[in-house]
Amino acid sequence: MTTLVGLNIVIAAVLGVLALLCAAASVTLGRNATLAWVSGALVNGTVQTLILTFGAGTAIEFFSAAVLAPLGFLLAGQAIAALVPGLPGRRMVIATVATLSATAVMLCWFGAPIAAQAAAFELACIVAMLDAAWRLQQRAFGQSHLLTALTIMVYVLAGFTVLRLAALPVHIGADVTFLSFSRSGSEALFLSAASLLTPIIIILLLARVITATIETFQHQSEHDSLTGLFNRRMMDAMTAEYGRSGAVIFCDIDHFKRVNDLYGHEAGDQVIRSFALLLNHSGHVAGRIGGEEFALLLPGCAAQEAADIAESIRIAFHQLTHATLPEDERLSASFGVAVHKASEPVRKAFARADSALYAAKAAGRNRVVVHNPHGHVPGTGSYGEQRAA
Template identity: 55%
Template sequence: MTALVELHIVVAAVLGVLSMLCLVASLSLGRNDALTWTAAALANGTLQTLVIAFASDRLVEFLSAAVLAPLSFLAASQAMACLGPALGHRLRTIIAVGALSMAAVGLHLINAPFPVQAAAFELACLLAMIDLVWRVRHHPASGLQTAFKFVAYALLATTAMRLLMLPLHFGPNASFELFKTSLAENLFFGAASVLTPFATILLLARIILETTQTLRHRSERDGLTGLFNRRSMDAKAETTGQGGAVIFCDIDHFKGVNDRYGHGAGDAVICSFAHLLDATGQTAGRIGGEEFAIILPGREADEAAAVAEEVRLQFHHSIHDALPLDERLSASFGVATYGVHEAARHAFERADAALYAAKSGGRNRVVVHGPSAPLPTQRSTDKRRAA
C-alpha cells in the first residue's frame, strides 16, 4: 500500500469519525440543523476520499470529485447559515454550483482536455467556498469565529490556487494521471487534509457553544415573552449589593380579555406589555400568567415609580392589533425598596402589598409601599390574582 493511499485512508477515517459524532450529537439534541449539515459535509468528504484511494476506474474517481466535493462545501455553508443571520442568494448559488458540476461531468464524457474538465468542477468548489466564506463574514466576531474564518480563507485560497495551477503549471493538454501523481497536487491535498479537520473541529466547537447558550437561554427565559422566568427572577433577587427597588405589575382585568377575545389575543397583550418592560433596560421577568416583576438595583423609590408610571401610560395608550381599536387596557404597579446589603427578594412582599393596594384602589395606578400598604394575606393575594 502506497503512502498516498495510506494518507487517504487516514483522512477518510478522521472525517468519518467526525461525521458520526456530529450525527449522534444532532440526534441527542433533537436534530440540530447545523450539526446535521456538518455531518453531511463530512460524510461526503469521507466518501470522496475513499473513492480517490481505492477507485480503479478513472470515470468513477472523477465523478466523485466533480459531484461530492462541491456538495461538501455547500453542506458546510448551510451549516454556517444555520448559525448566522439569514442571507439571500442561496438558491442561485446551489443552481450555479450544480450547473458547474454537471458541466464537468459532461466535459468528461465527451473526452474534453482534462484541465478543462477539472476547471469546471474546481470552479464549482470555489463558488461553494466563496458562499461559505461570505456567510462566515456575517457572523458576530469571537475568538472561535476568527479562527474559523482564518481556516475558511485558507481553504478558499487553496481551492483558488489549485484552479489556477491547472493551466499555468501543467498546460492545456495535461493528463489526469500526470495531475494526480504530481507533487503540486499532493501538496494541495495534504493542505486540504490538514485544514478540513481543523475547520470541522472549530465549527463543532462553535455549534456546541451556541447550543449551550441556547439551552441556557431557554432555561432562564419565559417561552412566550422572552423575559426572565420566575426561577431566574428568584435567583437574581438573591443578589445583595447596593440596594435598589422592585416593581410588581399586573395587567388589569386580564381574564376578561381572554374570555372576550380568546387566548391568542391574551398572549398578544402579554407580549406587548412584556416588550414595554424589556424596553426599560432593567431586569424584567414574568412571574405568573399576567404578573411581572422588575428589579432596579441602585434606584430609589421615586425613580422606580417614575419607570412604572412611564410603562403604565404607554400601555394604557397602546393600540392592540388583536383587540378593537377603541379598546384600552391598563395595568397596576406596586413599588418597594430594599436596603444596602439586602437581597431584592426581601422587597418582593412589600412590592406585592403595594400592588394589592393599587388594585384595591381602583387599578391603573402606581403605589409605592409605605405604612398604609399592609402586607397581603393569602386570601387577598388570591383575590387579586383572580382579578
C-alpha cells in the same frame, strides 16, 4: 500502497462515524439544520475517501473530483448558512457550482485538455468556499473567536484552491492525463493542505454548534419562553447578592382572567407579550414572575423615580390597543413600588412591593402604590402613596 489503503479506510470510517453522530445529534436537538448539513458533508467525504482508495485511476475518480468535491463544499456552506441565517439565499451559488461541475464532466466526455477540465471543477470549489467564507464574514467575523477562526480557515483553504487553479497551466501540459495530474507533486501538496485544513474547519464548525446549543439552553433556562423576559428563577438569582440600594416594582395586569375567558388564551398571550414589551423598553431589568405578574429591578432609584417609571408604563399600557381585542377595549395594570437599602436582601423589598401591589388592586386597580412604612394616606386619582403593611 497497502499502508495508504489502510489509512484511507480508517479515515473513511472516522468520517462515517462522525456523520452518524452528527445526524443523531441533529435529531436529538430538534432537527438542528447545521448538524444535518455537516452530517451530509461528512458522508460526502466518506464516499470521496473510499473512491480515492478503491477507484484510483478510473473514471469514477474524476467524477469524485469534478462532482463530489464541489458538493462537499456546498454542503459545508449550507451548514454555515444555517449557522448564520438571515443572508440572501444560495440558489445562485448552487446553480453556479452545479453548472461548473457539469461543465467539467462534459469537457471530460468530449476529451478536452485536462487543464480545462480541472479549471472547471476547481472554480466550482472556489465559488462554494468563498460563498461560505463571505457568509461567515458578514454576520460572525469578530463577534466570536470560534467563528473568526472558522472564517480565516475557510479563506485559507479557498486561497490554496485559487493557487492550485493558477498553477494549472504550469504543471499540466497538453499530453497530461488525469491520473498523472492527480499523482503530481503540486496536487499532492494541495491534498496535504486540504487534509490539514478540512478537519480543523469541521472541528471549529462543530465547536460553534455545541457552543450555540449551550447558549440556547442557557437562555431558555433563564428567560420566559412567552415574553423573552427573565424568569422567576433568574430574578431570584440576580437579587441573591445584589449589594446595592434601589427600588423594585411589582405589576399585575388587571382582570386578566376576563381576557382569557372572553377572547381566548391566544389573545391573552398577545396581551402579556405587549405588556412585557413595554417593560423591556423601560431599559430596566424586567422579569415575568407569574402568569400575568411581572417585576422590575431599578438599582440606585429612589421611591419617587421608581413611581414615575411605573406611572409611565401604566399610562402607556392603558392607552395601548390590541390586535386580538376589540378596537375600543382598553386594559389596565396595577403597580406596587418598594425601596431597599444596600444592607438588606432584595427579597424583603419584593415582599413589600407585592404588598403595595395588593393595596393598589384593593384600592380599585389601574394605579401605582408606593410602599410607605409611615402610613401616608393614598393620593387622589390613579397615582398615590399608601401604606402597604
